[in-house]
Amino acid sequence: MITPTDELAIRQISALPPEILRLEAQAITEGFRFLTRLIADWKDGSNRFDQPGEGLFGAFSNGQLVAIGGLSNDPYAGADIGRLRRVYVWRAARGQHVGKALVQRLLGYAAQNFSVVRLSTDTPEGAAFYLRCGFRPVEDDFATHVLSFSDVG
Template identity: 65%
Template sequence: MSMDEWVICKISGLAPQIRELEAQAVAEGFRFLTRLIAEWESGANRFDEQGECLLGVFYNGRLIAVGGLSSDPFSEPGVGRLRRVYVARASRGQNVGKALVQQLLDLASGHFRSVRLSTDTPEGAAFYLRCGFQPIQDDYATHVKPTS
């Protein structure tokens, strides 16, 4: 799969394909896409506040990755948070996740001075280090990256 075969775009409504990604995530022990869907359906979080967005990566029309950017509810104003970033297992190792995170960071730079996130896996931590994040000691975040 090459970069010119997949496209990253803003999602303004959850595609039915999100359920396929959710099933894959749950099979890997991740529940955050289940929370994404529940929060979207309840209206609790639709990534629609100032500076927020939800992006999807599509390969030949199929949703293969998703990730969101929101204001960090655990920090002061002006700090963003990467949320619900998930790449289908079959699409990993092909720069899909890195391109998705970079697009989220590019969008964040117009609204937030830094972006934080929380991951609880060694693989996630290694991935975010490769994306330029630094580890931090915080009750609500594991990594941070300035946007400028």
Template identity: 55%
Template sequence: MKQVRFQQIMDLPPQLLTLEKAAAAEGFRFLTRLIADWNTGANRFDAPGELLIAAYLDDCLIGIGGLSVDPYAQNGTGRLRRVYVAASLRGRNIGRALVETLLEHAAKHFRVVRLCTDTSEGDSFYLRCGFQRTDHAHATHTMLLGEAGFGQQAVDHNR
């Protein structure tokens, strides 16, 4: 398979409409909300610590995902939002790489990252990515990033 490229975006790519149509056909409306929120200015992933990343295979948009400040939590908590990979490319670790890219950025700005999913596939996917289930009213999964950040082991300085 060719190399997938992840790129922070500041404007919604025109190809997002094609991806949104595919997501809607699967019953997912969150890319429709992404576009609506972007157009109204309700969420453009431009607050401190936030970002929106597009996944490209060659020049074709194949996925997207965002990190925002969690509006349902105290300071220091980020929220994964609008994570989607084209159905035909799932199972190739693209979604996992997208989430890991978002978490690497999150570790520089947040101590905790939460998300909400309503499918068993999403639940399994996020558990494989290292999230834990939570019973919070506004989140289904959470990850404590800690002082060392995502993907790093904490060093015990008391030894």
């Protein structure tokens, strides 16, 4: 649980923090394997969020990783379209605006490099969360939600 006196810091990271394994273990118990893919892709070098415009960000509470999320070029769309990926918030940190703060930081970074950001989620909770973050639903084989910076005022 994060208390109001805890300090939340969101920063771009260039290496996976050791606490990623704690987040991965919890994600697996919830039926999510995308942090396992994040770790595997990082280890084999296939995705380290290190291409132009890309970034991996962590949210840290009192120095401990409590959320993670990345931004990459969308492999299913045009060159100026980003993709939000691998966003996960530690269960005890949910409902405390950690996820929204992380997504807002990712979107601020994305706005410097992309005109649109897309994502795919397969849970009703994820869909509702992204709507609260300003995304709109989209009917697409490779995305469930989209946010266009030209629509953001």
